[in-house]
Amino acid sequence: MIFSKSTTFDDEEIGRAVVSAQPGSSLLEEPQFIDKLKAGETAAFDTLIERYSPALFGLLYRLTESADEASDLLQDTFLRAYRSIGGFRGDSELKTWLFRIAINESRNRFRWWKRRKRDLTISIDAPIGNSDLTISESLADPSQSPEEAALAREREYALKTALLELPEKYREVIVLCDIEGLSYEEAAVALDTRLGTVKSRISRGREELRRRLKNY
Amino acid sequence: MKSWNTEKHPLGGYLNRPATSRQIAFQQQIGEPEPTKTLTAGAVAGVSQPFIRSRRQKKAMKCSDLQYSLSLYADSGLDEGVDFAVRSHIDICPMCRQRLADLREIRSGLRQLPHPAMPVDLQNRIKMAVRTEKYPGKQHLPQSDLREWLTMRVMPYTVGLAASILIGGAFLTMMFSGILQSQAVMSYGPNRSSSVLLASNSNPYFEAQDPITPSQYANTRMGFGYESPSVNPSGALIALTRSLVRGGMKDDEVVVVADVFGNGLARIAEVVEPSRDSDAILELQRALQSDPAFAPFVPTNIEDRPESVRVVLKLQSVSVSTSDPPHRQR
Numbered sequence: 001m002i003f004s005k006s007t008t009f010d011d012e013e014i015g016r017a018v019v020s021a022q023p024g025s026s027l028l029e030e031p032q033f034i035d036k037l038k039a040g041e042t043a044a045f046d047t048l049i050e051r052y053s054p055a056l057f058g059l060l061y062r063l064t065e066s067a068d069e070a071s072d073l074l075q076d077t078f079l080r081a082y083r084s085i086g087g088f089r090g091d092s093e094l095k096t097w098l099f100r101i102a103i104n105e106s107r108n109r110f111r112w113w114k115r116r117k118r119d120l121t122i123s124i125d126a127p128i129g130n131s132d133l134t135i136s137e138s139l140a141d142p143s144q145s146p147e148e149a150a151l152a153r154e155r156e157y158a159l160k161t162a163l164l165e166l167p168e169k170y171r172e173v174i175v176l177c178d179i180e181g182l183s184y185e186e187a188a189v190a191l192d193t194r195l196g197t198v199k200s201r202i203s204r205g206r207e208e209l210r211r212r213l214k215n216y
Numbered sequence: 217m218k219s220w221n222t223e224k225h226p227l228g229g230y231l232n233r234p235a236t237s238r239q240i241a242f243q244q245q246i247g248e249p250e251p252t253k254t255l256t257a258g259a260v261a262g263v264s265q266p267f268i269r270s271r272r273q274k275k276a277m278k279c280s281d282l283q284y285s286l287s288l289y290a291d292s293g294l295d296e297g298v299d300f301a302v303r304s305h306i307d308i309c310p311m312c313r314q315r316l317a318d319l320r321e322i323r324s325g326l327r328q329l330p331h332p333a334m335p336v337d338l339q340n341r342i343k344m345a346v347r348t349e350k351y352p353g354k355q356h357l358p359q360s361d362l363r364e365w366l367t368m369r370v371m372p373y374t375v376g377l378a379a380s381i382l383i384g385g386a387f388l389t390m391m392f393s394g395i396l397q398s399q400a401v402m403s404y405g406p407n408r409s410s411s412v413l414l415a416s417n418s419n420p421y422f423e424a425q426d427p428i429t430p431s432q433y434a435n436t437r438m439g440f441g442y443e444s445p446s447v448n449p450s451g452a453l454i455a456l457t458r459s460l461v462r463g464g465m466k467d468d469e470v471v472v473v474a475d476v477f478g479n480g481l482a483r484i485a486e487v488v489e490p491s492r493d494s495d496a497i498l499e500l501q502r503a504l505q506s507d508p509a510f511a512p513f514v515p516t517n518i519e520d521r522p523e524s525v526r527v528v529l530k531l532q533s534v535s536v537s538t539s540d541p542p543h544r545q546r
Contacts, residue, residue, distance in 0.1 A: 045346050049339055054331070061332040071335055075342045082346050159325050177291075178326040184293060199293060203284035210318050 030094060037085045049078055052095060055180060056102050062175040063106045065164050073109060077102040092189045099182070099190040103172060110168065162212040170205030173198055178206075277305045279312055286312065290319050434519040441519040445476045445527060453512030456503040457531065468492050469532035474504060478523040480511025485526065500531070 036044035056077060060070035080101050088097055163171060176187040177198075188198045282302050288294050289302045306312045428436075434446045447453055471489040476482045482504040487497060504512050516523060 040350065042347060042350065046343055049342050049346070053339055053342065054334055057334045057338070058331050062329075067332065067335065070332070071338050071341075074338065075345050078342050079345055079349055082349055155325065156329060159322070160329070163326070174326065178323050179329060181327075184291075199288055200284065202291075203287040206287045206319050206322055207283065209322050210315070213322065214318075 031090075034085075034088065034090065034094065038088070045078075045082060048081070048094075052098050053078075055095070056098060059099060059175055059180055060102055060106055062163070062179055063103075063168075063171065064109075065160070069109065073102065073105045076105045080105065093186070096182070096186045096189045099176065099180075099186075100192060103190060107168070158213060159209075162209050165212065166205055166208055170201050170208060173201040174205045174209070177202055277301060279305075279309060282312065286316050287319050290316060290323060430514040431518045434514045437519075441514075442521045443525070445480075445513040445521055445525055446519055448480055448511055448514050450510070451480070451512045452503040452506040452510040455510075456499060467533060468496075469530060470496055470500065471528065471530045472497070472500065474527055474529050476513050476525045476527055478516040479508050480513040480515040481505055481508060482512055482527075488528070491531075496531075500529075 033044060033047070037048060053074060057070055057074050060073045060077075061067060064070050064073065077098065081098060084101070088094075092100075163174065166174070172191060173187055176182045176190055177184065182190065184195055184198045184202070187202075188195045191198065282289075282305055285294060285298060285302050286306075289299060289306075292299070294302060306316055428449050430446070430448050430450065433449050434441060437444075437446045440446075468491050469489060470487075470491040472484045473486040473488060474482045474484050484497070484501050484504060490497060506512070508515075
């Protein structure tokens with residue numbers, strides 16, 4: 001298997017809890033905050049953008065592997081949220097609702113590309129945003145030796161490639177649960193599907209990743 | 217078909233029990249084919265034979281039965297019963313233990329993927345897009361940009377404007393307090409050498425709120441007072457010059473020769489140039505010979521000079537065009 005570094009179960013659970021606990025997303029704050037959003041307060045939307053754009057960008061980037069695509073989709077996501085916030089009933093958390101919008105925007109864009117037979121390609125050496133830093137360069141850990149860094153980069157490249165080659169329905173749920181740290185229930189809301197479907201997809205998606213990575 | 221679960225016996229053996237309806241429902245829910253009744257081959261390699269063995273105990277999960285359960289087991293996402301069954305299987309199955317380890321490593325690798333860096337200006341672009349959506353047709357700056365714009369552009373101008381207002385206000389205050397007017401008279405060339413000006417209101421002290429005393433003024437002119445007696449700042453001559461300016465004396469002058477005495481009083485000895493106003497000489501004479509308490513010049517006890525000094529007094533009224541309407545100053 002490609003990953004020699006293991007993490008204990010307890011550590012992972014703790015890590016998952018930490019990832020899930022987004023700063024500033026306290027449920028106690030949300031009702032007042034949502035009221036301001038519904039009132040169309042620009043400052044509230046600024047806060048919304050600042051609070052959730054990093055996680056949403058991460059999700060969209062993992063789904064598209066393109067910083068430009070992810071940026072466009074992120075803008076479309078917040079514009080859609082601005083137009084639709086009046087219909088937000090609070091059945092789910094704001095973050096989950098935004099993830100759902102982002103995934104729908106991503107699906108629409110993916111279908112648009114497919115209709116034009118211009119499917120996405122992997123570009124791990126593409127620059128991040130407007131910087132000169134490439135995605136592969138950003139993966140290097142400065143605390144590692146050059147050999148370790150090269151191996152780590154190779155492993156991550158393989159993992160990212162395998163992830164991108166997964167069918168969309170598996171990739172979505174794995175990005176949501178394993179990278180963005182959503183629970184199965186939250187992922188089900190974000191994907192607008194049943195809990196059992198999420199469990200099935202994450203199981204099959206991980207198995208598919210294991211199959212693709214068994215030679216590494 | 218019937219489904220079976222394997223449970224570990226407290227004494228070290230394994231018991232096979234039929235799966236509960238909930239477990240079967242879950243297995244169907246996650247998309248697996250319905251588990252078939254299976255028979256265990258006893259111990260897998262490296263595992264001793266179960267201590268307790270019966271026909272039912274020989275029935276256990278096959279590896280393929282938990283193909284999709286392992287991933288959920290890694291997340292603690294299985295029901296208690298199924299979780300126990302999976303744990304029991306992986307205890308005896310090294311292949312599934314390895315699969316579980318692989319899945320955990322994949323999950324760990326996914327969680328450790330570095331978060332992609334967002335383009336630096338993306339948040340601001342989105343904020344502007346939202347503002348444009350709210351107010352179509354207007355250009356908007358997000359708060360942080362607005363703050364930066366205010367800091368970079370508006371603040372320097374604001375500070376400059378405030379400083380200009382302060383300086384302008386101070387300048388106007390000085391003008392209206394008469395200081396500038398006095399200085400304008402001082403700079404009027406022909407009068408600089410005039411003894412009248414030396415003894416008149418050309419000194420800004422006269423216009424100050426806290427007027428200088430006769431002795432203080434005499435001290436400022438130490439060295440000159442011997443030939444040019446100092447005007448009494450609170451004397452009648454100063455009062456006269458002010459009244460003449462406020463009166464009808466416009467662009468006019470009067471030059472007289474006068475004798476200044478030890479008590480500060482004086483007397484006109486000769487009129488060199490009379491004023492167009494015939495009363496001006498009479499008023500000047502009255503001022504020079506007024507009460508010693510309001511003597512036009514400081515007395516000799518506070519200024520070192522002879523008991524009698526002859527001086528030429530020149531009183532002149534000129535218009536100074538510093539603003540509209542022009543101010544007259546003597």
